[in-house]
Amino acid sequence: MKRWLITNGYFATMDDTRPLFKGWMAVEGSRIADMGEGEAPAEWLEAAAETVDGQDLLFLPGLVNTHGHAAMSLLRGYADDLALQDWLQNHMWPMEAKFTGDDVYWGSALAAAEMIKTGTTTFLDMYDHMHRVGEVVDQSGLRAVLTRGMIGMVPEDVQKAKLQDAVTFAREWHGAADGRITVMMCPHAPYTCPPDFIVKVVEAAHELNLSLHTHMSETRFEVEQNVRDYGVRPPEHLDRLGFFSRPALVAHAVHLTDEEIALLAERNVAVSHNPVSNLKLASGVARVPELLAAGVTVGLGTDSVASNNNLDLFEEIRLAALLHKGVTGDPTVIPAAEALRLGTTYGARALGLEGQTGILKPGMKADFIAVSTAQTHFVPRTDLISHLVYAASGSDVKHVWADGRQLLRGGELLTLDEERIRYEAQACFERLRG
Amino acid sequence: MKRWLITNGYFATMDDTRPLFKGWMAVEGSRIADMGEGEAPAEWLEAAAETVDGQDLLFLPGLVNTHGHAAMSLLRGYADDLALQDWLQNHMWPMEAKFTGDDVYWGSALAAAEMIKTGTTTFLDMYDHMHRVGEVVDQSGLRAVLTRGMIGMVPEDVQKAKLQDAVTFAREWHGAADGRITVMMCPHAPYTCPPDFIVKVVEAAHELNLSLHTHMSETRFEVEQNVRDYGVRPPEHLDRLGFFSRPALVAHAVHLTDEEIALLAERNVAVSHNPVSNLKLASGVARVPELLAAGVTVGLGTDSVASNNNLDLFEEIRLAALLHKGVTGDPTVIPAAEALRLGTTYGARALGLEGQTGILKPGMKADFIAVSTAQTHFVPRTDLISHLVYAASGSDVKHVWADGRQLLRGGELLTLDEERIRYEAQACFERLRG
Structure with a gap:
């Protein structure tokens, strides 16, 4: 199973025991393997096939x-x-x-x-x-x-x-x-x-x-x-x-x-x-x-x-x-x-998916997103949860992973052909309208 | 006075006599000089110091x-x-x-x-x-x-x-x-x-x-x-x-x-x-x-x-x-x-600015914005006004002009130093919080 690592990011976990921290998160296969504050441990840095730099990113559950x-x-x-x-x-x-x-x-x-x-x-x-x-x-x-x-x-x-x-x-x-x-x-x-x-x-x-x-x-x-x-x-x-x-x-x-x-x-x-x-x-x-x-x-x-x-x-x-x-x-x-x-x-x-998704902690499915915080509407850095809810929008989402697989990278879809989908959806609508 | 031209764009004018059309708009100095459907007239194409391609853009009043x-x-x-x-x-x-x-x-x-x-x-x-x-x-x-x-x-x-x-x-x-x-x-x-x-x-x-x-x-x-x-x-x-x-x-x-x-x-x-x-x-x-x-x-x-x-x-x-x-x-x-x-x-x-801004028509101040329509949430092309109101957000704004001057180009500020502003605003907040 592929192991990879996010370092240097903010994590809004929705886990009450550790709601928000700056640190690292390790993913193994489809699941979150481990996470913590500060620098990632040496064993994870060595085991990781890939490392994502979390600078200016806020990670939260999908x-x-x-x-x-x-x-x-x-x-x-x-x-x-x-x-x-x-x-x-x-x-x-x-x-x-x-x-x-x-x-x-x-x-x-x-x-x-x-x-x-x-x-x-x-x-x-x-x-x-x-x-x-x-x-x-x-x-x-x-x-x-x-x-x-x-x-x-x-x-x-x-x-x-x-x-x-x-x-x-x-x-x-x-x-x-x-x-x-x-x-x-x-x-x-x-x-x-x-x-x-x-x-x-x-x-x-x-x-x-x-x-x-x-x-x-x-x-x-x-x-x-x-x-x-x-x-x-x-x-x-x-x-x-x-x-x-x-x-x-x-x-x-x-x-x-x-x-x-x-x-x-x-x-x-x-x-x-x-x-x-x-x-x-x-x-x-x-x-x-x-x-x-x-x-x-x-x-x-x-x-x-x-x-x-x-x-x-x-x-x-x-x-x-x-x-x-x-x-x-x-x-x-x-x-x-x-x-x-x-x-x-x-x-x-x-949805009956408690224990699988909706929270970032070890053992949960690796369903999570990264929001870009390098924006005017995230200034000043007072309360990142407030900014997510009251100031941000879906267009701030930069990367998306589900079941451990990346679906969006830098705003680009990795699993779907967006151009083709837009073209075909338009064609469907025109045919339906008759 | 500088004259320039937008061609091939959609215009949501807010002018009831011509609310939405595909065509061109000419700007002269700080004001909208002329606009119309279809291709821009030859005299404007010749007079324009610059032409902005309006493909995949919807222009509306700022x-x-x-x-x-x-x-x-x-x-x-x-x-x-x-x-x-x-x-x-x-x-x-x-x-x-x-x-x-x-x-x-x-x-x-x-x-x-x-x-x-x-x-x-x-x-x-x-x-x-x-x-x-x-x-x-x-x-x-x-x-x-x-x-x-x-x-x-x-x-x-x-x-x-x-x-x-x-x-x-x-x-x-x-x-x-x-x-x-x-x-x-x-x-x-x-x-x-x-x-x-x-x-x-x-x-x-x-x-x-x-x-x-x-x-x-x-x-x-x-x-x-x-x-x-x-x-x-x-x-x-x-x-x-x-x-x-x-x-x-x-x-x-x-x-x-x-x-x-x-x-x-x-x-x-x-x-x-x-x-x-x-x-x-x-x-x-x-x-x-x-x-x-x-x-x-x-x-x-x-x-x-x-x-x-x-x-x-x-x-x-x-x-x-x-x-x-x-x-x-x-x-x-x-x-x-x-x-x-x-x-x-x-x-x-x-605001007492009727006749100056808030509408796109000849004689009005050239205060307008261009929204990118090449996006999933603008598909299908049913009703661009509906999409602007119910589906779009400020992050869809690509270009901005006020008083005939461009303030935003491709999402980048032209008149303000965004990096410096974010830095200084953060510093102000930290000093205020004490």
Whole structure:
């Protein structure tokens, strides 16, 4: 196994026992082998096949994007500033209905390129043609949680075929790409899936021993519809259907009562907070400080580019730190370090990857990024965590590694052909627009 | 006068008669001379001393930052996530009290460097030692509205000295730097200035024929205090003191009643909206859609780096587009083009610079920036204005011109020594921290 070394860098580890220090880190194969303050020990300097000079670089765990639809990068800027139903029914769904496997491949590749360049090393993707997304993950070197999102308001044979597709995908891809891919099972949302279909998906998740993912309580409208259709709000509805009997991650969770927050905490349900998308689609502001106070694991998600419109997770990290202060009136909620945890450690936990990624310490997967600190917006050197959260952006990311492999060097992609991806994604969009 | 030409570029002009086109633009001296679609005319190609290839570049007006305190860049990351009074009284004010003229110079230079690199060509600055800020503006090539902010809760002789300082500064610097500098008169805020002092400042503004600037209704606390102290809320208070008898720009205006919005519209008072700072300090969310609907001119401001923590106005533009959708529940408010107007045309109008900057058309000052579109987050080519607002950031800015002079070329500063500024700013901070 290749051994190599970073020297002379700052490390924001997200490890509470040693949160920030200047020193060295050794990587062996796909994992962090050792790290420490000051000069690297002689034995590591001798054993290292390569040494990276960490001067003017701040190393931190690769960011974790806990909710998105990568292929929809093909629809960036295609329809903005519209009412939700107009946006969905007249713009998104008609275009998405035309997506072929190739569109999903190139759209996901465009997303992968953007994520790597802005410091994300792990992402969750919910879409269709998931084996094509799997190919992108395999080639790009990223870590991913992939899930075939199923809209269940369809004839029974179509329902069945979708579920079979999801099960087949799970059997073939869970643990693939050297273990970088894990799979979840995913009914799209309570408002798009009949209860008996959700129960079937939960059963399949039990059989396959997989976690569950879904959209939940994103809009006030869907919460009210759930009450009309099923007599209860979405969290209780999902609880009754056994959804929380598996490890579960729900996206959005904007409209929650105190009781629902307590329920999520009790059932150990994780939440993917998507602040940019929730604002852009006018869904509202999730009660993140209350969720965190209740002990719920909260990660950050971009949602798709169609409602964002980029995949720079630094923006979600900053907005999580800013937005909840302004909305609650309390400038002490979600301080910088907590915002960074949302985008790293907590995100990894939300995806069931705790102990693998989201933190820099020996034994963890070597998923990490290097941010350039030789910039005006890192002056003066007061608090590097504050600068990361409040001043930096994805464009400050210089190098990226995942599973011990370098994916970005000096801003250049090493595993993907960016020129070709831009060309093909543009061609896909033009064909889809017709 | 030097004549030069840009060919083959996209132009987002903010001119409603011709908002976006591919073509050419001619500059003569400090002004835009002509522009048009397609190929540049032969007479311009012959007359041009230089031609800039606009391939893969999107040109737009330089951004306009309508409220800030540049020198406070020295306090970036020094104190975050604190309650407002703790932040001010125990961290900001004790440090600022130690600021010398040199600190103001280097802090403002750091701010100028960051603003140029992220596409701002005009900024308002409210601070002390303003002739040192004037030097930075002169050297940097930026356009600026400078104003000596006066806290008036001081002994009468100090009050008098401050006002004299402001008047002297105005006499010496209004119209300086080839007309790139204009000056406003500025009592710091109704809660920091006795009414009779505000009246004196208004009188001075009348004598000097200058506009007025102040902080107004930033926090709920100061509104309540104003009612306790003077029996009315800040807008009516300022109106009674004659503040709106001059062209006026108020910063923040977070807490406004319907009647106050109508009053600002009637008195033609402009508002500087500072969404990042208002969230970070937990002040709240200004009623921007209502202000715009009432016909109030609204520009965007970063406020100081100490409550932001950067000067990338693209962030304010995007947040203005996102935040008000989420807070009002209406995804159609402040669409992308309107958000970009807030950061350009409306900002210029708020600063009294309408007809000079904030729009690309013949006769206007040649204040403009070029954003690189050869990037993953500009794919596909659906809507360049959407990409600017929702996907881009200040780090996409490649070239910057102000008053016809290039300030940034390929990301490199041409008028300021960035290395030296970073070094000196760091040294200032370390000395201040003691």
